[in-house]
Amino acid sequence: MPDQSSVEDPLRWLADKDAIRDAMYRYARGVDRLDPDLIRSAYHSDAHDDHGSYKGDVDGLIEWIMRRHASIDQSMHLIANTLIEFLSNDVAVMESYVIVPQSYPAEARETIRAWVGEEELNKGERLAVVMYARMIDRFERRAGEWKIANRVVVIEEVDAKRVPVRNGPPVSVAHVRGPGDPLYGMLK
Numbered sequence: 001m002p003d004q005s006s007v008e009d010p011l012r013w014l015a016d017k018d019a020i021r022d023a024m025y026r027y028a029r030g031v032d033r034l035d036p037d038l039i040r041s042a043y044h045s046d047a048h049d050d051h052g053s054y055k056g057d058v059d060g061l062i063e064w065i066m067r068r069h070a071s072i073d074q075s076m077h078l079i080a081n082t083l084i085e086f087l088s089n090d091v092a093v094m095e096s097y098v099i100v101p102q103s104y105p106a107e108a109r110e111t112i113r114a115w116v117g118e119e120e121l122n123k124g125e126r127l128a129v130v131m132y133a134r135m136i137d138r139f140e141r142r143a144g145e146w147k148i149a150n151r152v153v154v155i156e157e158v159d160a161k162r163v164p165v166r167n168g169p170p171v172s173v174a175h176v177r178g179p180g181d182p183l184y185g186m187l188k
Contacts, residue, residue, distance in 0.1 A: 019146040028077035034177045036062045044147045051153045074103040090141040100131040115160045132157040
């Protein structure tokens with residue numbers, strides 16, 4: 001099933017592509033809202049993830065994300081170009097371009113060191129980062145569900161700069177990295 005011209009059922013092909021994209025979006029929301037169940041829902045239980053500084057199974061990935069992101073003020077995984085190529089009816093490879101703006105207070109030392117080395121932030125500063133990456137995923141349909149079986153994250157570029165800590169009231173409804181976010185209230 002390498003391309004649409006060889007697909008017997010074009011509606012099934014489109015539905016499969018949509019299910020694959022939906023898993024990717026669940027992952028992104030799960031990370032940005034610190035929702036481990038949502039992250040897990042994007043992966044098969046025996047999946048492998050290579051994020052560079054983390055390589056391993058899904059349980060370890062979730063633990064790593066939750067620990068690292070606990071001190072990150074803001075995170076937004078923006079999924080840009082995606083290309084899905086089917087290797088068979090039940091296997092596809094998806095390359096996604098991802099732009100990830102994040103904000104780190106001084107307490108996010110582990111992640112700050114990953115981007116700028118041993119430098120410490122000064123009082124009243126935070127680190128603003130924009131990461132440009134590609135997520136290369138092998139998706140498999142098992143028991144009727146498309147999920148990630150293997151992921152490799154390729155970081156293309158990281159822009160990091162020191163900026164002042166924001167003071168004063170937010171100009172809109174404040175985001176929350178967890179179940180207190182307005183999204184979860186709307187979903188009830």
